[in-house]
Amino acid sequence: MNAWTFESQPGALGDTTVTLVEGGSFCVCSSSGDIVPGGAQGVYHADTRLLSRWELRVDEARVEPLRVITAEPYHATFLGRTGPRPGQAESTLMVIRDRYVGGGLREDLTLRNMSDEAAGCVITMHVGSDMADLFEVKGGHAHHVSAVETAADTSGLLISAPARSRGARVVTDPMPTAVPGLLTFRAVVPARGEWVVTLQVNPIVEGEETPAWFSTQHGIEHAEPARRRADWDRLSPVITTSNRTLAQVLDRSRQDLGSLRLFEPDKPGEPPSVAAGAPWFMTLFGRDSLLTSWMALPLDQSLALGTLRRLARLQGRADDPLTEEEPGKILHEIRLGAHSSASPFSSHAYYGSVDSTPLFVMLLGELRRWGVHEELVEELMPHVDAALGWITRSADPFLYYRRKTDHGLLNQGWKDSFDGINFADGTLARPPIALAEVQGYVYAAYIARAHFAEEAGDQAMEEHWKRHAERIREAFNERFWLADRGYYAMGLDGRGRPIDGLGSN
Structure with a gap:
């Protein structure tokens, strides 16, 4: 793929x-x-x-x-x-x-x-x-x-x-x-x-x-796009500031975010999801769309709602090494192009992402913390548990990635270029790799599920996911902290060695 x-x-x-x-x-x-x-x-x-x-x-x-x-x-x-x-x-x-x-x-x-x-x-x-x-x-x-x-x-x-x-x-x-x-x-x-x-x-x-x-x-x-744009301008929160530069940045950000919304023609009443970026990424991505809609929660919670629902409909159900689909897994990207030798699976979802799945659970937890969309939690809870099932089947306690075939992405986190994950001496890290930020997303997913259980009055389930969160937190601080460097490792490589390159996601 x-x-x-x-x-x-x-x-x-x-x-x-x-x-x-x-x-x-x-x-x-x-x-x-x-x-x-x-x-x-x-x-x-x-x-x-x-x-x-x-x-x-x-x-x-x-x-x-x-x-x-x-x-x-x-x-x-x-x-x-x-x-x-x-x-x-x-x-x-x-x-x-x-x-x-x-x-x-x-x-x-x-x-x-x-x-x-x-x-x-x-x-x-x-x-x-x-x-x-x-x-x-x-x-x-x-x-x-x-x-x-x-x-x-x-x-x-x-x-x-x-x-x-x-x-x-x-x-x-x-x-x-x-x-x-x-x-x-x-x-x-x-x-x-x-x-x-x-x-x-x-x-x-x-x-x-x-x-x-x-x-x-x-x-x-x-035209439908003009009407949607007018509604976005009319319904978006108004932020007043005496700082002209900040006002311009906020207004441009609001306009750009509105232009990244994706609507499904066959679901006219459905809230929009959000694309990864213009122009080449005007499609649904797991990681990018989830992070963007999470950061946009103070402005418009409907982006998170639409993104979660669309990703849930596309959640993995079968094992397919070519697209890296697995039961419970959330996709990396979806493409709609015609079948061609350059893109043999472009009409399907590609699932080569290690962080989309925990981010899916984390975003639903964040959306619920705003005190709304209780019915959405009920609707998506089977998808949440399927996602957590994929995570826990793979994580012990850390969540690693390794592509299934030589056609997939070599690195499957935010830094997804082939040379994006390296040691301080420049040596490339070899998969399977456990990225630092991914473990944070997994921790947040466990905490979110514990909160859902608490709301439902299921104390046993709440304690179960709290133990998972505590375990990965303790293991992370023990394995990832580089005391001689004063910072956390970027990840662990296939041999369990801390990847000591200094970087940030």
Whole structure:
């Protein structure tokens, strides 16, 4: 199973790159709004790159970028201008690209004529797609393959990759002249007037086409992402401070957190879970989503509620060495891309995480300590006990990790790069490894379960989990403390030796 690691991410996207996100969809493009092929730029949905090229030309020339305005995480306005018109010394034609990302793409393209003479223009949009899986992009293996077909149809362009059950339809209003890979509009922009075209990219997943979330069928303000964003702004706590910098940081953090929320289309009333990060981690991760929703408890407890429920539905039930699924285990990440050699199990959950499972129990305990969601505890208690069953089957008293096959993550804690866990002399620690912070999560999980038992009046169960907590606490202080160094070891290696590299998670 391939999984995301820091060293295998795409290279730096550059300072001029613009990223827009909404749910599991995102767009990475240049400051002009163009998506230039050959790198990591594109429009992504369901872990698939729907568009790898989206380049605008006016009279066969590029548009000069002037400014980018990002009003919301899913919306940007790209301002540019064409070259001077015939007989003019300066440009008189402004180009405005209003782009909305979510479940595909919507772009409202406006040409605004500043002169007293009508402008005759040929506008072309070069469109390309490799239908690459995210894992192909991050591994640098994405390339256009013959299996991707592009054809003109009555609405614009139809892009399909039958072997991957993925595709996209480009719809425009007004209608263009369309040939594979190219949309052409012949326009007359009135003097002191405007010409407007709307382009919409609808994803096709498993043969089913769905309209982009900012559909032309309704106003932008009525789109589901816009309504959810307005509710988030309206219902979020207001923090007042005289420190302007702190106020800006808090406001930006609130906006960013709102943009990381993940909603499940088939569960419209369900609270959202939270993604691990934009743009490449806009999906559910065990560790990252649990930690983020835990830290966000003072702001919005629904993120923890939604994350816990979704992870519970995906909790391990069987033994599968390839995905590292085990009964009771909480997943590391889930990917939705098409089956490909770069990501053979990307349509399934991957469970190669040692800390997601204790964090699951710990977060439910923290949520209950806020004095709410008693019914959630009852709902999730079987999942809590299944998670603790996985922990106690593996921990004696410490919880170690070791991947099941050579396709999994070598290191399965927060530092999950292959060289992230090392001794002070630089020697890499070899699994099985017991990480320091993971033992803290296990301790917190035991304490949480003891609190649940106390609330239920089950004194025997309460004492049982308190003994587990006391045992791991005493053993940790004995085995992990490096008296000669004055700090705790990062972990224990497969031979039980303290990993004395100085680091922090």
